Amino acid sequence: MDTLILKGEKAYSYGAELINKGEIVAFPTETVYGLGADCFNTSAVLKIFEAKGRPQDNPLIVHISKKEQIFDLVKPFSETVDKLINRFMPGPITIIFKKSDKVPNMVTANLDTVGIRMPKSAEARAFIDACKTPIAAPSANRSTHISTTTYKHVYEEMQGLIPLIIQGEDCEVGIESTILDMTSEIPTILRPGAITATMLLEVLKEVKTFEGVVKVALAPGMKYKHYAPQAEMLVVTNCDIANEIYKQKLAEGATPVILCFESNMDKYNNKQIISLGKDTKEACKNIYSAMFEADKIGNYILCEDLSKDELGKSIMNRVLKASGGKIK
Ligand code: TXA
Ligand code: MG
Secondary structure: OOOEEEOHHHHHHHHHHHHHOOOOEEEOOOOOOEEEEEOOOHHHHHHHHHHHOOOOOOOOEEEOOOHHHHHHHEOOOOHHHHHHHHHHOOOOEEEEEEEOOOOOHHHHOOOOEEEEEOOOOHHHHHHHHHHOOOEEEOEOOOOOOOOOOOHHHHHHHHOOOOOEEEOOOOOOOOOOOEEEEOOOOOOEEEEOOOOOHHHHOOOOOOOEEOOOOOOOOOOHHHHOOOOOOOOEEEEEOOHHHHHHHHHHHHHOOOOEEEEEOHHHHHHOOOOOEEEOOOOHHHHHHHHHHHHHHHHHHOOEEEEEOOOOOHHHHHHHHHHHHHOOOOEO
């Protein structure tokens, strides 16, 4: 299959045509690129699982462009949830609701809940509007690989497997949406992201952050090793350790690469480095792209500890998954 890359109005209308014919299409959002299908068409949804190589017990989230689309997809919800929607949507958040009977079980992997996301990106919204149906979409990467944040990386991952990539700007946020479960007794963050616990507390009285043991029934995706580059990866807590391990890896015949804050670049003379930018906001935008590029120029990735603030901790949630939890 040839994979076409289009942008702008042409891309939205051809993308919608494909979606309405039961095909799948990659599209930009402000978090990461998505791989979408008409959420009511199970044979289209199946194509997503096939193209990604994704296990079918890992549910998809459903993307909408207008608030009124929610009511078809979920059971009635509380006033607090309504406030959350009004405050944070559109934006980089996915809220878990009790699902309506209209949402096919294949989308939610037989759970009685469904994740709903309304992207902020104008490109994503134009595409979803054109489709005139909610779009089930995971991130546009092969299963177990890292998410894609540029259309070129989508192409490298998905070429030959999908008919169309809608080209957009590089993703502004750069990591996947915060997932907030509003069906549990206490609202629970199942995946941290750019909407932080502190921000959610503007609306909620309390919020649990998801830590520790994986609860399969709650967040099926969490049991899979996610977001891993091909290269082995290690998180380093300071520049001296990074320099020391870099030297050691070189001596072992490996090709190391350091991902670091811009301000630390001069601490790594004559070494292969990729700058993540000047602060955690820039690091968030750049992290997946940097891992993708690091994979091309090296086979051992050292990443600085970025957990300077809440957003930094959300990024580290992804980086530590990529490193298999290894930190020195
Ligand atoms: O930013 C994002 O969320 C991106 C863009 C494309 O919107 N999407 C994304 O989708 O990251 P995906 O499928 O790669 O990650 C969604 C995660 C998975 O780990 C899945 O297990 C979890 O959400 N999930 C989906 N439905 C769920 C549900 N009903 N309950 C709990 N977790 C759910
Ligand atoms: Mg994903």
